Amino acid sequence: xxxxxxxxxxxLDQELSGLDALELAPAPRAEWASRIWAATWPKLLAxxxxxxxxxxxxxxxxxxxxxxxxPGPVFRALWDGLQNGTIWxxxxxxxxxxxxxxxxxxxxxxxxGLLVARSRVLRSGVGSMITGLMTxxxxxxxxxxxxxxxxxxxxxxxxxVLGAAPAIANGLIAGIDNVPPILVRAGRVxxxxxxxxxRHVILPAAMPTFATGLKQGWAFxxxxxxxxxxxxxxRGTPSLGAQLSNARDLREMELLIxxxxxxxxxxxxxDSLVFGRIERYVRKRFGLVDAAGS
Amino acid sequence: xxxxxxPFQGTSSPDGxxxxxxxxxxxxxxxxQGVSKAFGRGEGAVVALDRISLEVPTGGxxxxxxxxxxxxxxxxxxxxxxxxxxxxxxxxxxxTALMFQExxxxxxxxxxxxxxxALKLRKVPKRQxxxxxxxxxxxxxxxxxxxxxxxxxxxxxxxxxxxxxxFAQDADTLLMDEPFGALDAMTRDxxxxxxxxxxxxRGFTCLFVTHNVREAVRLADRVEVLSxxxxxxxxxxxxxxxxxxxxxxxxxxxxxxxxxxxxREEVRRHATDH
Numbered sequence: 001x002x003x004x005x006x007x008x009x010x011x012l013d014q015e016l017s018g019l020d021a022l023e024l025a026p027a028p029r030a031e032w033a034s035r036i037w038a039a040t041w042p043k044l045l046a047x048x049x050x051x052x053x054x055x056x057x058x059x060x061x062x063x064x065x066x067x068x069x070x071p072g073p074v075f076r077a078l079w080d081g082l083q084n085g086t087i088w089x090x091x092x093x094x095x096x097x098x099x100x101x102x103x104x105x106x107x108x109x110x111x112x113g114l115l116v117a118r119s120r121v122l123r124s125g126v127g128s129m130i131t132g133l134m135t136x137x138x139x140x141x142x143x144x145x146x147x148x149x150x151x152x153x154x155x156x157x158x159x160x161v162l163g164a165a166p167a168i169a170n171g172l173i174a175g176i177d178n179v180p181p182i183l184v185r186a187g188r189v190x191x192x193x194x195x196x197x198x199r200h201v202i203l204p205a206a207m208p209t210f211a212t213g214l215k216q217g218w219a220f221x222x223x224x225x226x227x228x229x230x231x232x233x234x235r236g237t238p239s240l241g242a243q244l245s246n247a248r249d250l251r252e253m254e255l256l257i258x259x260x261x262x263x264x265x266x267x268x269x270x271d272s273l274v275f276g277r278i279e280r281y282v283r284k285r286f287g288l289v290d291a292a293g294s
Numbered sequence: 295x296x297x298x299x300x301p302f303q304g305t306s307s308p309d310g311x312x313x314x315x316x317x318x319x320x321x322x323x324x325x326x327q328g329v330s331k332a333f334g335r336g337e338g339a340v341v342a343l344d345r346i347s348l349e350v351p352t353g354g355x356x357x358x359x360x361x362x363x364x365x366x367x368x369x370x371x372x373x374x375x376x377x378x379x380x381x382x383x384x385x386x387x388x389x390t391a392l393m394f395q396e397x398x399x400x401x402x403x404x405x406x407x408x409x410x411x412a413l414k415l416r417k418v419p420k421r422q423x424x425x426x427x428x429x430x431x432x433x434x435x436x437x438x439x440x441x442x443x444x445x446x447x448x449x450x451x452x453x454x455x456x457x458x459x460x461f462a463q464d465a466d467t468l469l470m471d472e473p474f475g476a477l478d479a480m481t482r483d484x485x486x487x488x489x490x491x492x493x494x495x496r497g498f499t500c501l502f503v504t505h506n507v508r509e510a511v512r513l514a515d516r517v518e519v520l521s522x523x524x525x526x527x528x529x530x531x532x533x534x535x536x537x538x539x540x541x542x543x544x545x546x547x548x549x550x551x552x553x554x555x556x557x558r559e560e561v562r563r564h565a566t567d568h
Contacts, residue, residue, distance in 0.1 A: 008491075008538065009491060012484065012487050012488065012491065013435055015484055015487075016435045016454075016484055016488065017435060017438075019448075019450065019480065019481060019484060020439075020448065020450075020451055023448035023450070023451070024446070024447070024448065182394060182396055182398045183398060183400060185376070185394070185398070186394070186398035186399075186400075187400075188376060189374055189376070189391065189392045190411065190412050190415045190416075190459070190463060191415045191416055191463070192415050196415065200400075200411060200415070201400065204400065204402045205400075205402075207402070285402060286401065286402040
């Protein structure tokens with residue numbers, strides 16, 4: 001057969017790179033400042049509307065001011081609490097528990113998730129139990145935890161771990177279950193078997209769903225923790241939950257609502273700044289876009 | 295044009311394990327002798343392949359065409375060592391690489407890393423890999439895209455990365471399962487040229503599965519027509535035309551027309567059978 005000449009090949013080269021260039025036309029990008037503004041103003045507007053509604057309810061006289069104080073005094077109480085350090089101390093205590101409990105849940109959740117995903121027997125037995133555990137309201141664990149471990153930190157940690165670990169394990173298991181079969185097949189064709197297949201194909205491919213599990217686990221941990229701090233008051237630890245409970249006992253409604261705002265803001269920040277970022281990074285890094293590469 | 299059914303003794307066992315052999319490209323023949331494959335057991339069993347016999351000589355290019363349900367993908371899985379036949383012998387000399395309709399690149403790796411992983415998995419020492427990756431990407435004209443991620447590429451570019459990755463396996467035999475089926479016509483045309491050029495240059499053995507009869511004639515030395523449910527070799531056609539070819543060559547269209555007629559006969563048979 002006549003050989004393919006150099007001129008032919010050069011032409012093919014040009015055609016291919018021409019087509020590549022045409023298919024990868026860049027998308028227009030908005031400017032940095034305008035993108036930030038576009039993401040921010042709806043949130044600011046929502047906060048403004050919420051404050052306005054709150055003020056309107058107070059003005060309507062539906063509840064007495066000592067029951068439902070208006071935004072002004074609440075923010076003053078918040079400012080005072082931040083100034084004199086009590087709220088900061090509460091934030092520190094509660095966050096330390098959150099980090100500690102969540103870390104423990106992470107270790108346990110990953111270990112259980114890996115075991116269950118790798119073993120068929122464990123999968124059918126334990127797999128459904130993990131999903132069952134996730135539906136259990138964590139507050140229902142407290143009576144048992146208090147009897148078993150006493151009214152102390154351990155009881156709170158116990159419930160935090162029970163709240164978060166199943167979500168984390170579940171994320172890992174679901175991630176492993178949903179690895180696109182074509183990627184596993186491609187890995188096997190390349191000669192990846194056993195541990196290599198797990199390391200190079202299955203675990204990386206499971207990462208996006210696992211990241212969602214991490215985020216969900218955090219939400220469970222945070223809720224369980226605050227429930228725990230309201231129920232199990234450990235002497236000498238003025239955590240956010242303990243301060244909230246205390247403010248109710250003393251009828252300090254401004255402080256009570258101020259602490260609620262702190263709890264809400266921490267939840268939002270952790271969700272968007274920490275876990276939202278992890279999730280977005282992992283989705284991008286591990287390519288949830290076009291998972292099968294088709 | 296004759297049906298292929300000459301007897302043949304299978305020599306080596308199907309070998310999908312990539313860890314052995316220095317592997318010089320250019321060797322490797324495929325012999326399939328009386329292979330059947332059934333899924334399930336008893337009355338509910340589905341026979342995907344029924345006494346298929348097929349041969350691709352070393353350095354040959356054979357295309358398999360058939361309608362849905364002809365067991366093409368099953369056959370490729372057997373050849374790639376991903377599955378074992380129920381009956382019969384499958385013999386593939388040397389190492390095999392398998393390409394799919396999807397590029398099946400790992401989305402968390404860059405283009406270069408995808409190719410490099412194939413090298414790593416066949417135990418190429420780490421310091422030799424970068425130079426080899428560069429060379430492989432250059433072969434498929436993608437050297438400029440080494441650091442891109444798969445989702446940043448077009449479908450045709452991804453398939454070229456998949457070709458580079460298959461070459462990284464240093465395979466003697468390239469099995470292709472409708473590799474260009476999902477691409478637009480113009481990209482497919484260019485990839486035909488590209489595959490033909492690589493095949494002429496490197497001389498690997500190629501078994502190319504497709505729905506597209508023209509594509510089969512444009513690329514292959516020989517086209518085998520498979521019947522459906524169960525899959526059997528119904529007819530075989532030699533393609534004697536000079537290379538490089540074009541899909542719009544009158545010779546190519548003429549033979550493709552002839553094969554299509556034969557293929558439709560097969561499809562019609564099902565209308566009367568059932």
